[in-house]
Amino acid sequence: MRIHFKTSYAHDIRLFPDRWTLSIYGTLLLLAFALPYLLDEFFLGEVTNVLIWAIAGLGLMLLTGQTGQASLGHAAFLAIGCYANTILIEQGVPFIIAFPLAGVLTGVIGVIIAIPVLRLHGIYLAIATIALSVLADDIIVLTEPWSGGVSGKFPEMITIFGFEIERWSMPSRFYYLVLVVTIICTLFYRNLLRSPLGRAFAAVRDSEVSATAMGVHIARTKGKAFGLSCMITGWAGALMGYYAGTFNNETFSLVISITLLMMIVIGGLGSIHGAFFGAVVVAFLPQALSILKDNVVGSGVAIPGLETGVFGMILILFILFEPMGIYGRWLKIRTWFELFPFARKDMFRRQKSYLKTERLR
Amino acid sequence: MEVLQLLVSGLANGCVYGLIALGFVLIYKATEAVNFAQGDFMMIGAFVSLGLTNAEYMDLPFWIAAPLAISIMAVFGYLLDLFVLRHLFGQSQTAVVILTIAMGFVLRFVAGLIWGHEPQTLESPLALGDLHLGSVVLGMADVAIIIVTFLMTFFLYQFFQRTKLGLAMQAASQNQMAAYFMGIPVKRVQGLVWGLSGATAAVAGILFASKGAIDPNAGLLGIKAFAAAVIGGFGSLPGALAGGLIVGVIEPFAARYLAAGYSQIAPYALLLAVLVFRPHGLFSQVRVKKV
Numbered sequence: 001m002r003i004h005f006k007t008s009y010a011h012d013i014r015l016f017p018d019r020w021t022l023s024i025y026g027t028l029l030l031l032a033f034a035l036p037y038l039l040d041e042f043f044l045g046e047v048t049n050v051l052i053w054a055i056a057g058l059g060l061m062l063l064t065g066q067t068g069q070a071s072l073g074h075a076a077f078l079a080i081g082c083y084a085n086t087i088l089i090e091q092g093v094p095f096i097i098a099f100p101l102a103g104v105l106t107g108v109i110g111v112i113i114a115i116p117v118l119r120l121h122g123i124y125l126a127i128a129t130i131a132l133s134v135l136a137d138d139i140i141v142l143t144e145p146w147s148g149g150v151s152g153k154f155p156e157m158i159t160i161f162g163f164e165i166e167r168w169s170m171p172s173r174f175y176y177l178v179l180v181v182t183i184i185c186t187l188f189y190r191n192l193l194r195s196p197l198g199r200a201f202a203a204v205r206d207s208e209v210s211a212t213a214m215g216v217h218i219a220r221t222k223g224k225a226f227g228l229s230c231m232i233t234g235w236a237g238a239l240m241g242y243y244a245g246t247f248n249n250e251t252f253s254l255v256i257s258i259t260l261l262m263m264i265v266i267g268g269l270g271s272i273h274g275a276f277f278g279a280v281v282v283a284f285l286p287q288a289l290s291i292l293k294d295n296v297v298g299s300g301v302a303i304p305g306l307e308t309g310v311f312g313m314i315l316i317l318f319i320l321f322e323p324m325g326i327y328g329r330w331l332k333i334r335t336w337f338e339l340f341p342f343a344r345k346d347m348f349r350r351q352k353s354y355l356k357t358e359r360l361r
Numbered sequence: 362m363e364v365l366q367l368l369v370s371g372l373a374n375g376c377v378y379g380l381i382a383l384g385f386v387l388i389y390k391a392t393e394a395v396n397f398a399q400g401d402f403m404m405i406g407a408f409v410s411l412g413l414t415n416a417e418y419m420d421l422p423f424w425i426a427a428p429l430a431i432s433i434m435a436v437f438g439y440l441l442d443l444f445v446l447r448h449l450f451g452q453s454q455t456a457v458v459i460l461t462i463a464m465g466f467v468l469r470f471v472a473g474l475i476w477g478h479e480p481q482t483l484e485s486p487l488a489l490g491d492l493h494l495g496s497v498v499l500g501m502a503d504v505a506i507i508i509v510t511f512l513m514t515f516f517l518y519q520f521f522q523r524t525k526l527g528l529a530m531q532a533a534s535q536n537q538m539a540a541y542f543m544g545i546p547v548k549r550v551q552g553l554v555w556g557l558s559g560a561t562a563a564v565a566g567i568l569f570a571s572k573g574a575i576d577p578n579a580g581l582l583g584i585k586a587f588a589a590a591v592i593g594g595f596g597s598l599p600g601a602l603a604g605g606l607i608v609g610v611i612e613p614f615a616a617r618y619l620a621a622g623y624s625q626i627a628p629y630a631l632l633l634a635v636l637v638f639r640p641h642g643l644f645s646q647v648r649v650k651k652v
Contacts, residue, residue: 122455123458123595124636126455127587130584131633139626304478305473309467309470319459355453355454
């Protein structure tokens, strides 16, 4: 077990608590950059998919895991980011400007939507965001002159100062682009957590009453969380558009919203690791299932709804037996080894709690 | 005359939304959680009654199969609470929301495995014939839906207001710990209300399947029932019915008088408008506590 002796505040909020952690993440980063030389193109595409989902997961994690507001409408913001990016590029804006702008635009729209919606909380927020996700589909069809409606859009090739990036013909270049965006988003998220705003998010999540008592403006903080969350989600949406190669009104459906929320729950709410673990599950589950299905019932037999059904079952098992997700389980295993033989079973036990109505306030 | 016809067919649809919304409200009233799988409960209820009644499955007489299906769904609801939801006792609403969404996925998958993905209709005696009132034509199934929905809302309302168990359920939702102190077996009460909502879902399913075809994705209707429950104020039974009727009536009128593309937005736009301007619905249950 490593003991951190902290002598200053700067010490306390360091990105990496010690050299050992730094070297682990450094190795991981090196491995990530070397990956195109280690994997073939198919698996590189899959890893790219994982990273894109992880960015989207980070976006939702900021809102749900960090600020405690469950959103079932984030597919709408994926769509806004994707369409904004494609339309800007079609208007002749270079990618290097259009891509960040698409995220910022999504964030601004997120804040505008958040102003009325964030007065709601708990289930009302979940229902309002469901309605948002359903509406997004219809609105894309209605705004056909810009969005292409049902026939959809095809994102153009990415060009950064004459350097071309395309998902199918040069997967390793696209992988590096996604990797760089992932690193930027992760660092942004990690730094946000160390800032006063990040602390305010956590305070709002844990108790709105005590957050107010500490001088946190609840509505404003939630609005900022919504905006930042939508911004990251918008970037993920733009990348998702490039990854899919074509998209229309049905690409970013309610199912994507729900998958995104379930993904961060399975990964572990409230942690950066959780977004990545969840993304691995979401991206590889269809592959794993199809391999399993081919071996058990033979290939060519289609079982509709199998993926969502199995995904739902995995989620139920996680909520019942490991509410902290994959990252929580990993923490428990690590603690057990670090403290060996002094780890106790009830170290992570949840406090017994009782619900009260929200109707009497 | 056309307006009247639209109104009447809207009422019948609205009653189905209202019945699903009743299920939401029952569970919300007693456990302060929302069952996002209520639409899928309805779908399962419909398929269970279909499996008991239709000639290619069990071929039982409808009037035996219907009560049987209702009781099966009641037991199903109770067992679901016993084995799954009780683990989350006292946890936040969001955990239950995510759990029930996942349950919805699983139920849809299981229903697809058992009954297939082709739309099927219930061979129901309710589906026969039309009722002519002047120039307004109304299917017998629609009439049955309207009557049953109003009766159920009335009896459930009386149940919550008058009976000891109904009051215990309300107390259990308002403050679980205080309810324990008053000697209410909170967990069993919650199990009973899940059973009750399963039975309500079965009634909704039987009526819905008599009226039209069902398939495993029929449960997505639940999203419209959300609109109904929210408009009525989550937690008020007559409100749920009123909300359902409003959504049901708005739909055919929007389809008739609004441009294509705008009509299916109408219920959700209404939902968002209600949430923005009257966040706790038209029949609000929120009172500010005086200290």
